[in-house]
Amino acid sequence: MEPINQPPALRKQEFLSGVRDTLPLLLGALPFGLIYGAVAATSGLSFAAAIAMSAFVFAGSSQFIAIGLVAAQTPVAIIVLTTLIVNLRHMLYSATLLPYLKDLPQRWRIPLAFWLTDETFAVAVHRFQGNDSSSCKHWYQLGSSIAMYLNWQLWCFLGLVLGNRIPDAQNWGLDVAMPVTFIGMIIPFVKTLPVALCVLTAGAASLLTLALPYKLGILVSAFAGIAAGLMAQRLTRARAEAIRQ
Structure with a gap:
């Protein structure tokens, strides 16, 4: 309530x-x-x-x-x-x-x-x-x-x-004002390696797929960034568990 x-x-x-x-x-x-x-x-x-x-x-x-x-x-x-x-x-x-x-x-x-x-x-x-x-x-x-x-x-x-x-x-x-605004909002949240890899991967993928028709590069970049972030997070957790053992 x-x-x-x-x-x-x-x-x-x-x-x-x-x-x-x-x-x-x-x-x-x-x-x-x-x-x-x-x-x-x-x-x-x-x-x-x-x-x-x-x-x-x-x-x-x-x-x-x-x-x-x-x-x-x-x-x-x-x-x-x-x-x-x-x-x-x-x-x-x-x-x-x-x-x-x-x-x-x-x-x-x-x-x-x-x-x-x-x-x-x-x-x-x-x-x-x-x-x-x-x-x-x-x-x-x-x-x-x-x-x-x-x-x-x-x-x-x-x-x-x-x-x-x-x-x-x-x-x-x-x-260009909107991307700059987004970058300014994202930076304070980039505090871990998985998040950093997610952002960097999505950014790199967006440049590489810029020429795709129908703006499909947006989809590719989003999935690439998410995949990179999840993979990095799993590797980070696995390393932490290995150290504890």
Whole structure:
């Protein structure tokens, strides 16, 4: 059950802290959202469909990939499979946050799950792991989530409105902001050899498979990184057991 008698001042403080700590990450979504909107405007999707994708899918990397695949007239099965693989990381995010959110009622867990993004996870997990005894940390995640959601909708909408007025948006190089943001979020979590090998393998595989059609390199890189991380983890455990014996 959600803790009762939470001081309104504490809820407000946690909410505003979540918004504040997410502000630097909003900048990374700005050019990505604009480019998504600009590309969606010329990809064959209607204005309403592109807006609905942002509002109900709310997954920047998957939206961008899906739009590119739609524009390339990629088979629907490949679009679905690719976006599914890209979004599988959210299962890991949810598993990490579950111990902190499991006692909340469904009216809290459902919207927090929908609004969970890479940026919100990055700031929320550090807040939940804090040593203080605040009972309103989920309000912190809510503040971060709403800030990211509104920010994304704004830039996607502007990208759609200005789409035809932004020539060659994909060639501007602004989309580098999102990979840089992801790298910045990943680095603090690279603390073990298996995680490091997973990241390095996925990165190397993405470069080697860049020329594959239908962005299949994303699938190959994801599986390669996961396989490398699991293998390294098993070898590390086996070595530790051998030393104990």
